[in-house]
Amino acid sequence: MTSGARLDTNSQWISRRLEELGVTVAFHSTVGDHLQQHVDVLRIAAQRADVVVMTGGLGPTRDDLTRQALSQLSGRALKMRQQSLVHLEQMFARRNRQMPERNHIQAMFPEGSLEIFNPQGTAPGVDLTLRVSDRHKCRFFALPGVPAEMRRMFDETVAPRLLEMIGSSRQHIEHHVMKFFGVGESDMEQRLGTMIARDRVPRVGITVSSATISLRITAAAPDPQACQRQIETARQEIMSRVGDLYFGHGESYELYHAVQRDLLMRGQSLITVEFGRSAVLADWFASLGKTDAYHGGFCFAGPEELAALLDVPTADAYDVLRKRSGASWLLVVQSYPHLDSDASQALEAQPVDLVVVDPEGRRILASPRIGGHPSIIYSRIAKSALAHLRKQIQRGDQLQAESEAAIS
Amino acid sequence: MTSGARLDTNSQWISRRLEELGVTVAFHSTVGDHLQQHVDVLRIAAQRADVVVMTGGLGPTRDDLTRQALSQLSGRALKMRQQSLVHLEQMFARRNRQMPERNHIQAMFPEGSLEIFNPQGTAPGVDLTLRVSDRHKCRFFALPGVPAEMRRMFDETVAPRLLEMIGSSRQHIEHHVMKFFGVGESDMEQRLGTMIARDRVPRVGITVSSATISLRITAAAPDPQACQRQIETARQEIMSRVGDLYFGHGESYELYHAVQRDLLMRGQSLITVEFGRSAVLADWFASLGKTDAYHGGFCFAGPEELAALLDVPTADAYDVLRKRSGASWLLVVQSYPHLDSDASQALEAQPVDLVVVDPEGRRILASPRIGGHPSIIYSRIAKSALAHLRKQIQRGDQLQAESEAAIS
Structure with missing residues (x-):
C-alpha cells in the first residue's frame, strides 16, 4: 500500500x-x-x-x-x-x-x-x-x-x-440517505446552513459523487423509535430547504432509478440514444436488468449511422426508432464533448444538446451549459439529460390534468 | 479526509x-x-x-x-x-x-x-x-x-x-508500460519470476486493474539512451516469458484500443450488442470518438427486442444488424450475470456466452467460465469478449494466408 x-x-x-x-x-x-x-x-x-x-x-x-x-x-x-x-x-x-x-x-x-x-x-x-x-x-x-x-x-x-x-445510552444507530441533483456542493451547503454542523443531532453528512449529492442522516439513540423520530424531523427540515432538488432515498439510489420509478408509475417506457463518446445512459439502465420501463440503448458516432441502420431519412430517425421500439419516450444526448486522454483540468461549461421525444412525438430540446472535471463530466451530462426528461414526464401529468379539467 | x-x-x-x-x-x-x-x-x-x-x-x-x-x-x-x-x-x-x-x-x-x-x-x-x-x-x-x-x-x-x-548519477528517468490480459495476477507473477524483484535494474512493477495487468518498467540512468537500453532489454525478457498475453503498451492502453488497431490495420469494422445488465463495450468504443473501426453499440434486455426493432425474425437479427450497419464484425455478449445491489463477494465462475459473427457471416460461439468480484466482473466479461474477437480476427488472417498459399 x-x-x-x-x-x-x-x-x-x-x-x-x-x-x-x-x-x-x-x-x-x-x-x-x-x-x-x-x-x-x-x-x-x-x-x-x-x-x-x-x-x-x-x-x-x-x-x-x-x-x-x-x-x-x-x-x-x-x-x-x-x-x-x-x-x-x-x-x-x-x-x-x-x-x-x-x-x-x-x-x-x-x-x-x-x-x-x-x-x-x-x-x-x-x-x-x-x-x-x-x-x-x-x-x-x-x-x-x-x-x-x-x-x-x-x-x-x-x-x-x-x-x-x-456505553448504553447510544445502543441504536439508524441511517437515512437522501439524494439530490441540480446544484453544486457549495450552494447546497449554503442552503442547508446549520443542518450540516458537526455537532448537530442527528448528524447530517454531505457527500458528492459525480454531481449527485447525498445527505446522510445518522441518528443514535437509546431505541429504534427515537432514531426514527430524529430522522423524520431532520428529513422534514431538509425537505423544506432543498426539497426541490430531491429525487429519492437510499445509499445507491440514482437519478435513473427515479426515472424508472416515474415511468413504471405511469405505465410508460424509455429508449435512449447517445451520440459520441459515451454510453453512460445505456449502462445505467442496463444495470436495472429486465424492466418494462426501458426498451434499450443505442450508441452511435452520429445521427447518420442511426438513420442508415433504420433505413430512413435522418430527420425521421428519432420518431421511427421510438415507434419501432414501442417506447413512450426517447431521450437523446446529441453529443458528449471530446476529452483529451490526459485531460486533468475541469472543462469550461459548454452547451450540450439534449432531446426528449414525448409520447405524442413532440421534440423538446434543452441545451444546458455543462462543465466540470473530465472524470465526472459524462455522468453529469447524462444526469442533466435525465433531469430534463423527468421535467417533461412531470409536465406531461400537469398537461393531462389541465386537459381533463378543461373537459370536465 | x-x-x-x-x-x-x-x-x-x-x-x-x-x-x-x-x-x-x-x-x-x-x-x-x-x-x-x-x-x-x-x-x-x-x-x-x-x-x-x-x-x-x-x-x-x-x-x-x-x-x-x-x-x-x-x-x-x-x-x-x-x-x-x-x-x-x-x-x-x-x-x-x-x-x-x-x-x-x-x-x-x-x-x-x-x-x-x-x-x-x-x-x-x-x-x-x-x-x-x-x-x-x-x-x-x-x-x-x-x-x-x-x-x-x-x-x-x-x-x-x-x-x-x-545526486547526479540518476538524472534521467524513463517509463514504459506493457499491457497484458488473460491470466490472474499470481500466475503472472509466477511466470515473471525474478523480473519483478524490488532490487532489479530496471525495476518492473506489476499492477492489476479490472483484470488488465500492467507491467511498468522504470529505468533510471545517467542519460536517456542508457534508460532506453535498459527498457529494451527488460521488454525483450518480459516478452519471452509472457508475450502470448501482451496486447499493447502505454499507461491507458486497453484491449479495445488493441481491437481498434487490429480492425483499422485490416480496413475492417465492428458493431457490438450487449444483452442484459451492462453497456461496457458500447461505452469503451464510444470513448474512442468517431472511428472507422466502430459502427455503434446496442444494448437490449434480450434478442427479442433487437429483432422487433429490426422487424426480422430473432434468428436473423444478428446477420441483419451486421449487414445494415455495414460492419465487418459483430460481437455479442449474450448476458451479463445479475449482481445483487449489495453484492460484495466474488462471484463463482460461470459460463458466459460470447458470439462473434465474422465478415463471411459465420457465427463463432465461446462460453468461457468467468467469475470475480462484482466491481470488475462486467469489465472482465467484456474483455474476454474482446479477446475472443481478437482471436477470430487473427485467425481470419491465418485462413486468408492459407487460402492464398493454396492458390499460388
Missing part, C-alpha cells in the same frame, strides 16, 4: 462507519511490510487514540506482520487457538485442499486477545486491549485487508463491541 | 511517482483540521523520513493549516512573498474578481522556504528543509489537495528537486 501499487479504499469506508457510530476519526496511518516500523506506528497510535482499527497483514505469508507487531507491542506471546485452527482446517477441507503448514499462523493470537470471527476467509481478526498508562487504554481491532471480509467483520463484530464500549 | 467524506487518491499517485524516482515510501499519514495534531504528525514524519510530500491544507480558509503547522514546527514565521501575492492578484484579475482579504495567507511562506509554483490554481506549494538533528535533515514538499494541480506541481517542480537531492 505504501508503494502505491494499490489504492486504499478501506480507510475511507472504516472512517465513515466510525463517524456514524459517533467515533471521531483523527488519524489514518499506512505502513509497509517492516516489523519495527509496524510496531512504531502502533505505539504512536496507542498513545493518541482510544481505538485503532487496522486492516491487512493477517495473511499466512512472511510479509504479514500484524499479529507479530501486536504481540511485540503488547509483550504478549502468540498462542495457538484450537477453535480457530479447527475452523481453518474446515475451510480448506471444504475446498478439498490440504491446509499448508504456513497457515497455522492464522490461528495464533496474542495472549489475552479476542478473536474477530471471519465467516468468509481464512484470516480471523484480532481484538486486543493494551494498557498504555494508568489512565489510558487503547483497543486494537485488526481485520483482514480484503474489503468484503473486512466490511462484514466490522459490521458483525467490531461495531457492536464499539457500541458496548461507548 | 479522516472522516471518510472523500477518498484519498493522492497518496497512491504520489507513492507511485516517488517509487519510480527511486525513493522508497515507508509511511502514509492523514490528519484532520486540528493544528496541534497536524504539527505532531509532521514532527513524527520529520524524525523517520528524509522527504515528506504533503497535500491539502493550503487553501485560504481557517481549516487550512499546513502553512501554520510548518511554521510552528520549524519555528520560522510566515512572511509575505511579494511575487506570490502579485501572481495571486493576477489570477483573480483574470477571472474579473477582487481578491478577498483572506486569500493573502496563500502568499505567505515560512522564512527560508522555497515556493512551489502552481500554474493552475491560487495555492502555491511550500518547499521547506528542516534540520531535525546534527545528522538528519527532512525536506517537506507541501502541495495543494486538488489532484490536477498537485500532479502538475509534483512533475514540474518536486520531481526535479528530488532528483537533484539524490
Whole structure:
C-alpha cells in the first residue's frame, strides 16, 4: 500500500462507519511490510487514540506482520487457538485442499486477545486491549485487508463491541440517505446552513459523487423509535430547504432509478440514444436488468449511422426508432464533448444538446451549459439529460390534468 | 479526509511517482483540521523520513493549516512573498474578481522556504528543509489537495528537486508500460519470476486493474539512451516469458484500443450488442470518438427486442444488424450475470456466452467460465469478449494466408 501499487479504499469506508457510530476519526496511518516500523506506528497510535482499527497483514505469508507487531507491542506471546485452527482446517477441507503448514499462523493470537470471527476467509481478526498508562487504554481491532471480509467483520463484530464500549445510552444507530441533483456542493451547503454542523443531532453528512449529492442522516439513540423520530424531523427540515432538488432515498439510489420509478408509475417506457463518446445512459439502465420501463440503448458516432441502420431519412430517425421500439419516450444526448486522454483540468461549461421525444412525438430540446472535471463530466451530462426528461414526464401529468379539467 | 467524506487518491499517485524516482515510501499519514495534531504528525514524519510530500491544507480558509503547522514546527514565521501575492492578484484579475482579504495567507511562506509554483490554481506549494538533528535533515514538499494541480506541481517542480537531492548519477528517468490480459495476477507473477524483484535494474512493477495487468518498467540512468537500453532489454525478457498475453503498451492502453488497431490495420469494422445488465463495450468504443473501426453499440434486455426493432425474425437479427450497419464484425455478449445491489463477494465462475459473427457471416460461439468480484466482473466479461474477437480476427488472417498459399 505504501508503494502505491494499490489504492486504499478501506480507510475511507472504516472512517465513515466510525463517524456514524459517533467515533471521531483523527488519524489514518499506512505502513509497509517492516516489523519495527509496524510496531512504531502502533505505539504512536496507542498513545493518541482510544481505538485503532487496522486492516491487512493477517495473511499466512512472511510479509504479514500484524499479529507479530501486536504481540511485540503488547509483550504478549502468540498462542495457538484450537477453535480457530479447527475452523481453518474446515475451510480448506471444504475446498478439498490440504491446509499448508504456513497457515497455522492464522490461528495464533496474542495472549489475552479476542478473536474477530471471519465467516468468509481464512484470516480471523484480532481484538486486543493494551494498557498504555494508568489512565489510558487503547483497543486494537485488526481485520483482514480484503474489503468484503473486512466490511462484514466490522459490521458483525467490531461495531457492536464499539457500541458496548461507548456505553448504553447510544445502543441504536439508524441511517437515512437522501439524494439530490441540480446544484453544486457549495450552494447546497449554503442552503442547508446549520443542518450540516458537526455537532448537530442527528448528524447530517454531505457527500458528492459525480454531481449527485447525498445527505446522510445518522441518528443514535437509546431505541429504534427515537432514531426514527430524529430522522423524520431532520428529513422534514431538509425537505423544506432543498426539497426541490430531491429525487429519492437510499445509499445507491440514482437519478435513473427515479426515472424508472416515474415511468413504471405511469405505465410508460424509455429508449435512449447517445451520440459520441459515451454510453453512460445505456449502462445505467442496463444495470436495472429486465424492466418494462426501458426498451434499450443505442450508441452511435452520429445521427447518420442511426438513420442508415433504420433505413430512413435522418430527420425521421428519432420518431421511427421510438415507434419501432414501442417506447413512450426517447431521450437523446446529441453529443458528449471530446476529452483529451490526459485531460486533468475541469472543462469550461459548454452547451450540450439534449432531446426528449414525448409520447405524442413532440421534440423538446434543452441545451444546458455543462462543465466540470473530465472524470465526472459524462455522468453529469447524462444526469442533466435525465433531469430534463423527468421535467417533461412531470409536465406531461400537469398537461393531462389541465386537459381533463378543461373537459370536465 | 479522516472522516471518510472523500477518498484519498493522492497518496497512491504520489507513492507511485516517488517509487519510480527511486525513493522508497515507508509511511502514509492523514490528519484532520486540528493544528496541534497536524504539527505532531509532521514532527513524527520529520524524525523517520528524509522527504515528506504533503497535500491539502493550503487553501485560504481557517481549516487550512499546513502553512501554520510548518511554521510552528520549524519555528520560522510566515512572511509575505511579494511575487506570490502579485501572481495571486493576477489570477483573480483574470477571472474579473477582487481578491478577498483572506486569500493573502496563500502568499505567505515560512522564512527560508522555497515556493512551489502552481500554474493552475491560487495555492502555491511550500518547499521547506528542516534540520531535525546534527545528522538528519527532512525536506517537506507541501502541495495543494486538488489532484490536477498537485500532479502538475509534483512533475514540474518536486520531481526535479528530488532528483537533484539524490545526486547526479540518476538524472534521467524513463517509463514504459506493457499491457497484458488473460491470466490472474499470481500466475503472472509466477511466470515473471525474478523480473519483478524490488532490487532489479530496471525495476518492473506489476499492477492489476479490472483484470488488465500492467507491467511498468522504470529505468533510471545517467542519460536517456542508457534508460532506453535498459527498457529494451527488460521488454525483450518480459516478452519471452509472457508475450502470448501482451496486447499493447502505454499507461491507458486497453484491449479495445488493441481491437481498434487490429480492425483499422485490416480496413475492417465492428458493431457490438450487449444483452442484459451492462453497456461496457458500447461505452469503451464510444470513448474512442468517431472511428472507422466502430459502427455503434446496442444494448437490449434480450434478442427479442433487437429483432422487433429490426422487424426480422430473432434468428436473423444478428446477420441483419451486421449487414445494415455495414460492419465487418459483430460481437455479442449474450448476458451479463445479475449482481445483487449489495453484492460484495466474488462471484463463482460461470459460463458466459460470447458470439462473434465474422465478415463471411459465420457465427463463432465461446462460453468461457468467468467469475470475480462484482466491481470488475462486467469489465472482465467484456474483455474476454474482446479477446475472443481478437482471436477470430487473427485467425481470419491465418485462413486468408492459407487460402492464398493454396492458390499460388
